[in-house]
Amino acid sequence: MTENILKKLNEIHPITSEGRAVFLPLLESVTIEQKEFLIRQGEKAQYVYILLDGAVRVFYNKDGNEYNKTFFVSNTFPTPITALLSNTNCELSFEALLPCKLVRFSYKKFRSLFEEHRCFESLMLRIMENLWIKKERHDIRMVTNDATTNYKIFKEEFPGLENQIPQYHIASYLGITPVQLSRIRAQLIKSRPN
Amino acid sequence: MTENILKKLNEIHPITSEGRAVFLPLLESVTIEQKEFLIRQGEKAQYVYILLDGAVRVFYNKDGNEYNKTFFVSNTFPTPITALLSNTNCELSFEALLPCKLVRFSYKKFRSLFEEHRCFESLMLRIMENLWIKKERHDIRMVTNDATTNYKIFKEEFPGLENQIPQYHIASYLGITPVQLSRIRAQLIKSRPN
């Protein structure tokens, strides 16, 4: 299981065998129930998470309204990056939408490996770069489209997720109301019955 | 001038004196006229830019429509990061809104310094981290607001820029039409005459 994780990291950037040796002991398995939180808005962040199974939503709460920012599915990293990097209180909440199996490790301990094991710093740079690339492409897609198109993109981006979570979470992610999403769905079914 | 740049980079992450020695020769001064491009959508990217004076807009062109994604003002980096990192054709265009003075350097040559001068890899990681933090905070602000609020945020974020560029560029940035921006401005003036 943890070997599997190292293998994936190694594809992003090669990890030395000494690196492996000091990294593996940092890993901890975690499972959480549906509706439990990895972290809540306002808390300090400690951990980097790797999601092995389940789904997580990330949302921002303002004046009692929740705005879903993104979802995480298997083999992604539902991690409060900004809070970890800047060591500030987390501005987002990470909530399990399904029962989740995860692996986590302390970001602080991980960071302390950089000095001696340069491969981890290089790895981190690669990860940030990949994040940036993905985020920019996602933004470009979303900005130029209407809600109907973005709903289709959501279904491509998170295949199958639609049937596992309430529609109002999807609506919030799309920046529309559940009512409007329902109208969009009705219209799609009418025009292209599938 | 170039010493000034090194000083700023040094604040982000310390650069060794050997690092300075190999980095400085990479720098080139560039000036461009209003409406000239640093790079156009579809082109390959080569350079990292540092904007000393002027303003640049970044936009995405889709079906003949332009969507302003962001602006760059003095002392920022109007650089096609994704295109450089992934060595793909640039998905965005960078256009001077005012006459610009810049410094640029080859990303490829910069990258080739990493192996021998670790400080540049660390610097790059810091830059990516800062970018991410800034982007996430910006996104959170924008997502939860209406166009009127975002217009106010734009004025805070880019002080003075409003009076130097056409309003339709601001409207595009806000995701609304120039007509709607004009209505918003009229309403703001009526309610709070300033």
Next chain:
DNA sequence: TTAATTTATTAACCTATGTTAATGTACAGT
């Protein structure tokens, strides 16, 4: 300075989406 061009404002009308509320459906607990 005048004319031409570009940009901003305003008005009339249209559409997508928000709001509220009623109804329908599905699942969970007893």
Next chain:
DNA sequence: ACTGTACATTAACATAGGTTAATAAATTAA
């Protein structure tokens, strides 16, 4: 099986923002 709760759909109406077009203002060219 019944009941309650949560969720989705639908309808009626309200509103922000889009579209088009006319006009006004500002900038640029002659």
